[in-house]
Amino acid sequence: MMKSLKTNFTALLALTGASSAFAATPLQLTSDVYVERQTERADGTKKVTLEKPTLVTPGDSLVFVVKYKNVGTETASNFVVTNPLPAAVKFDGTSDGLEIVSVDGGKNWGILGNLRVAKADGTTRPALRSDVTHLKWNLNQPLTVGAEGKLIFRGVVK
Amino acid sequence: MKTRKLLRHRLDTGRHSIATALLTSCILAATLSANPAHAAGTLAGTDIQNIASATFDTAGGPVTIQSNTVVIKVDELLDVTVASTDPGDVTTSPGATGNVQTFRITNTGNGDEAFGLTANVANGGDDFDPTLQQIVIDTNNNGVFDAGVDTVYTSGVNDPVIAPDQSVTVFVITTTPAGVVDTNRANVSLNAVARTGTGTPGTSFAGAGQGGGNAVVGSTTAQATANGFLAVRATSVVLLKSATILDPFGGNRPVPGAVVTYSLVATVSGTGTMNNLVITDPIPVGSQYQTGTITLEAAALTDAADADAGAFTGTSITVAAGNVPAGQTRTVTFRVLIP
Known part of the structure; x- marks a missing residue:
């Protein structure tokens, strides 16, 4: 069964300390990674479970969860979350497709279908998921006090 | 070493509502x-x-x-493949030593791994079992067996350590028993096992992986076997002797004065070529060789031991028929007189 998504409070405390240069840390941002396992039930159907990644090998499917919450006392606006993709992970999509991506290390951004990658001969080709280096979400609603949400994307260990 | 990237990119495309998908x-x-x-x-x-x-x-x-x-x-994924890289059956012959069969072992996992090698010469379903001489690692990596240069493999002593996606070529050296005949085949297989461990896919070995993680058996079960075949190519020869008699009276009775024409037909069968076939026949006691009557394939030969293929030694005739491909015959004739 799916394990509950526990907030890593230790990390949050560390985060608070690291951000003390600001007047306050009104937002919490936490990152979790799960590995997806497929097992076959007795009747032949497949069951998919998410586990804490104790064993990860090339080809495994990972689910990344970025949670955010406004724990401050004022509304945050122009809220943008960026997640560089680990080098050993190939992007495998999001559930809602609301992200924009970069295929050049974060210089240019756009919807994946609109991006192109330069080839050695000087021409370009359409960008693929395997080209993605960064993910970004632009949330156009002000994040009011207490508001929270999560961003989910999938990857495959190269 | 943890790397932290701080990205300060602002909005540059359309905004979206907050994703609330569970x-x-x-x-x-x-x-x-x-x-x-x-x-x-x-x-x-x-x-x-x-x-x-x-x-x-x-x-x-x-x-x-x-x-x-x-x-x-x-974690380290333990995977391996083995393939025979000979283009086809490796030709051998009865009693041949030093048959060389070539296999390639590829580490399809993601860590450096040592592999144990075993050659099996006693597989079922074939015609004979050769004797294993050695397993040899292609140390100089030229794909060719170099006796005395490439390293003889000893299990557990010099197990080849193969990097991810890299291959090692291995030679299996065998001897063919003397009793085999043409077209006999032998299956010689080579097995490679990951030294870290094998098992059903997903089996894990805690802490045994390269880099400090675990080692996990991959889809190949961390071991693999490939078959290679030896095929006997041998020729054999059958000599058939016949005689025709011409007596002084025009008949065919063996009476004094009769001339006997002997015909020796050598038939080569099997696969390949029989080299340096020499046909000899002693002159029957009590008969007299008729000089200059040796023929090979109806062509006359001289009696002298010279460049010509035929010779009369005084007691027998001999004809060097040379290299005869399987399926062909060579016919030698000579004549004697019954005194």
């Missing part, structure tokens, strides 16, 4: 793709580090924060 719905909607057998991939021991950052504006100005860092170590 994790469960995400999984149900996700396409489940079967994991193909990966060759190598991310090296064992590599850390996958994930960190997210966020920027936003407050009354006090823009703020950037970072999430915690999640670190996952990539």
Whole structure:
């Protein structure tokens, strides 16, 4: 069964300390990674479970969860979350497709279908998921006090 | 070493409403793709580090924060393939030593791994079992067996350590028993096992992986076997002797004065060529060889031991028929007189 998504409070405390240069840390941002396992039930159907990644090998499917919450006392606006993709992970999509991506290390951004990658001969080709280096979400609603949400994307260990 | 990237990119495309999808719905909607057998991939021991950052504006100005860092170590996948790289059956002959069969072992896992090698010369379903002489590792990596240069393999002593996606060529050296006949085949197989461990896919060995992680058996079960075949190519010869008699009276009785024409037909069968076939026949006691009557394939030969293929030694005739391909015959004739 799916394990509950526990907030890593230790990390949050560390985060608070690291951000003390600001007047306050009104937002919490936490990152979790799960590995997806497929097992076959007795009747032949497949069951998919998410586990804490104790064993990860090339080809495994990972689910990344970025949670955010406004724990401050004022509304945050122009809220943008960026997640560089680990080098050993190939992007495998999001559930809602609301992200924009970069295929050049974060210089240019756009919807994946609109991006192109330069080839050695000087021409370009359409960008693929395997080209993605960064993910970004632009949330156009002000994040009011207490508001929270999560961003989910999938990857495959190269 | 953890690397933290601080990204301060602002909005540059259309904005979207906050995604509120639950994790469960995400999984149900996700396409489940079967994991193909990966060759190598991310090296064992590599850390996958994930960190997210966020920027936003407050009354006090823009703020950037970072999430915690999640670190996952990539474990070692134990996978191997073995293939026979001979273009076809390796030709041998009865009693031949030093048959060389070539195999390639490829580490399809993602970590450096030592592999134990075993050759099996006693497989069923074939015609004979050769004797194993040696397993030899192609140390100079030229794909060719170099006796005295390439290293003889000893299990557990010099197990080849193969890097991810790399291959090692191995030679299996065998001897063919004397009793085999043409077209006999022998299956010689080579097995490679990951020294870290084998088992059903998913079996894990805690802490045994390269780089400090675990080692996990991959889809190949961390061992593999390939078959290679020896095929006997042998020729044999059958000599058939006949005689025709011409007596002084025009008949065919063996009376004094009769001339006997002997015909020796050598038939080569099997596969390949019989080299340096020499046909000899003693002159029957009590008969007299008629000089200059040796023929090979109806062509006359001289009696002298010279460049010509025929010779009369005083007691027998001999004809060097040379190299005769299987399926062909050579016919020698000579005549004697019954005194």
